Amino acid sequence: MPSIKDAAAVVGVATTGFSTDSGRTEYSLAAECIKAALDDAGLRPEDVDGIVKDVVDGIDAMYIQKAVGIDNLTYASDSRYGTLPLLNAVTAVAAGIANTVVYYRSANNASGKRAGSDFRAAKETKDESLDMIRYDFHAPFGLLTPDGAIGMAVRRYLHEFEVSAEQVGWVPVVCSEHAAKNPQAIFHDAPITLADYIDSDVVVDPLRVLDCAPDVDGAIAIVVTRAERAVDLSQPPAFVMANAQGTSTEGEQLSSYSRPQMSGLPEMGLLGDELYRVAGIGPNDISVAQLDDRFAPLVPMQLEALGFCERGEGAAFCEGGDALRVGGRLALNTNGGFLGEGFSYGTNIIEAVRQIRGTSSNQVSDAEVVLVASGAGGPADGCILRR
Amino acid sequence: MTATGDAEQPIPHPALWGVLYRNSTPFWEAVKRHELELQRCAQCGHWLVPPRPMCPKCRSADSEWVPVSGHGTIYSWVTYHESPHPAFEVPYSVVLVELDEGVRLVSNPVDIASDELEIGMPVDVVFEDIDDDLTLFKFTRAA
Ligand SMILES: [Zn+2]
Numbered sequence: 001m002p003s004i005k006d007a008a009a010v011v012g013v014a015t016t017g018f019s020t021d022s023g024r025t026e027y028s029l030a031a032e033c034i035k036a037a038l039d040d041a042g043l044r045p046e047d048v049d050g051i052v053k054d055v056v057d058g059i060d061a062m063y064i065q066k067a068v069g070i071d072n073l074t075y076a077s078d079s080r081y082g083t084l085p086l087l088n089a090v091t092a093v094a095a096g097i098a099n100t101v102v103y104y105r106s107a108n109n110a111s112g113k114r115a116g117s118d119f120r121a122a123k124e125t126k127d128e129s130l131d132m133i134r135y136d137f138h139a140p141f142g143l144l145t146p147d148g149a150i151g152m153a154v155r156r157y158l159h160e161f162e163v164s165a166e167q168v169g170w171v172p173v174v175c176s177e178h179a180a181k182n183p184q185a186i187f188h189d190a191p192i193t194l195a196d197y198i199d200s201d202v203v204v205d206p207l208r209v210l211d212c213a214p215d216v217d218g219a220i221a222i223v224v225t226r227a228e229r230a231v232d233l234s235q236p237p238a239f240v241m242a243n244a245q246g247t248s249t250e251g252e253q254l255s256s257y258s259r260p261q262m263s264g265l266p267e268m269g270l271l272g273d274e275l276y277r278v279a280g281i282g283p284n285d286i287s288v289a290q291l292d293d294r295f296a297p298l299v300p301m302q303l304e305a306l307g308f309c310e311r312g313e314g315a316a317f318c319e320g321g322d323a324l325r326v327g328g329r330l331a332l333n334t335n336g337g338f339l340g341e342g343f344s345y346g347t348n349i350i351e352a353v354r355q356i357r358g359t360s361s362n363q364v365s366d367a368e369v370v371l372v373a374s375g376a377g378g379p380a381d382g383c384i385l386r387r
Numbered sequence: 388m389t390a391t392g393d394a395e396q397p398i399p400h401p402a403l404w405g406v407l408y409r410n411s412t413p414f415w416e417a418v419k420r421h422e423l424e425l426q427r428c429a430q431c432g433h434w435l436v437p438p439r440p441m442c443p444k445c446r447s448a449d450s451e452w453v454p455v456s457g458h459g460t461i462y463s464w465v466t467y468h469e470s471p472h473p474a475f476e477v478p479y480s481v482v483l484v485e486l487d488e489g490v491r492l493v494s495n496p497v498d499i500a501s502d503e504l505e506i507g508m509p510v511d512v513v514f515e516d517i518d519d520d521l522t523l524f525k526f527t528r529a530a
Binding site: 141 | 415494
């Protein structure tokens with residue numbers, strides 16, 4: 001069976017940094033960021049022959065080509081979520097369709113209108129897609145937001161495994177500790193305490209404000225090229241050992257209410273199995289991970305689904321925070337995660353690359369492999385990078 | 388307690404915008420008559436919730452709309468403390484009710500305060516006429 005294992009590497013990364021008001025267009029953020037990622041790799045725009053754009057966030061690739069001076073493409077696609085666009089890039093490179101692919105996303109999600117937030121969009125699209133479930137069966141009852149939608153599953157998890165806020169709260173506490181050392185993470189100058197977490201406002205019960213990653217303005221760009229080319233460039237390559245997606249029975253985006261059990265993440269379990277199969281390693285070989293902390297209680301659920309602990313033991317794994325700190329069993333979100341740097345997919349991959357290069361603000365010594373997973377509560381996606 | 392806030396702000400619902408998810412039109416027509424009907428596969432009897440054009444168990448495209456009990460228990464819930472839309476005044480709760488038939492529906496509780504909600508609480512369906520275009524189904528404590 002053919003494999004993508006080690007066929008491609010991430011050779012350049014950049015972010016614009018994140019803020020609550022960029023004061024700039026998404027076009028300008030994207031162009032600057034793509035140029036910076038190519039500079040990081042030691043490549044020129046003329047070297048790029050493939051582009052993957054986040055389907056939700058960012059302007060069309062043709063505009064990017066005009067600004068950055070990328071004339072000729074043999075591969076261009078739209079994708080979405082954290083590591084799925086990476087998978088587009090990796091498969092294009094592995095299959096020989098393109099040599100060097102840039103993945104970018106750019107969004108003013110804090111100062112502008114969050115993409116997909118307008119329910120009246122349904123009127124225009126008149127679509128018959130699964131999203132109509134939300135317009136038709138959720139919106140009339142005021143279930144209008146991602147935190148509300150996922151809150152239903154979070155409550156089931158807390159209930160079925162008798163998990164307390166005092167356990168879950170260690171996820172935002174540790175992420176804030178990591179963020180406080182990362183100059184790019186704007187949301188925590190100083191670490192928060194468990195008491196800060198417990199005292200923080202409840203936005204949508206059972207979720208507190210400190211459970212939820214803030215929307216931000218900014219862009220990311222990631223450059224992928226063939227493995228044999230990667231070794232001659234400016235940075236140590238981060239080879240892609242595995243990259244996959246997982247979906248499961250009766251899945252929906254944050255509202256998989258029709259599946260038998262709502263207290264787990266079966267798509268994340270499938271994703272983990274596939275990543276480990278392709279990479280040929282297991283959870284015991286991994287000591288640093290970027291997991292999806294858009295909503296903090298999903299972290300213990302991911303730890304279970306990805307095999308770092310048994311089912312129902314994720315909260316105990318997080319309790320006290322030591323297992324999640326640098327040097328612990330699994331250093332978590334060493335950039336501060338979406339909770340610390342803001343909710344922008346792609347930063348999870350970029351921080352994993354920093355760990356592989358040895359340049360993280362919270363460096364795990366001898367980080368040879370890093371697991372990245374996102375899409376918790378919906379279609380799951382992830383990758384394993386290695387030195 | 389009702390989730391209805393500012394009467395000037397219509398509750399967001401596709402029927403008000405002149406579109407309705409066509410797979411669910413029979414559902415909302417039944418609710419308008421104060422009846423709760425769900426889609427079920429006519430071949431194998433699998434409940435199709437949310438509605439869909441084919442049965443995922445036996446792949447039959449043949450389905451029927453069947454009256455259900457309207458009785459169930461609270462499977463989960465959330466309580467909004469920040470309003471996401473002017474039609475909804477906080478605090479309000481959204482419940483996920485598991486009907487006796489084993490399927491789950493999103494709704495609002497009626498006459499149950501948020502601090503009284505409990506997983507497993509028995510509830511019965513009630514209907515609320517919002518205006519000429521929209522009737523909603525909600526759930527109250529079981530008699
Ligand atoms: Zn069937």
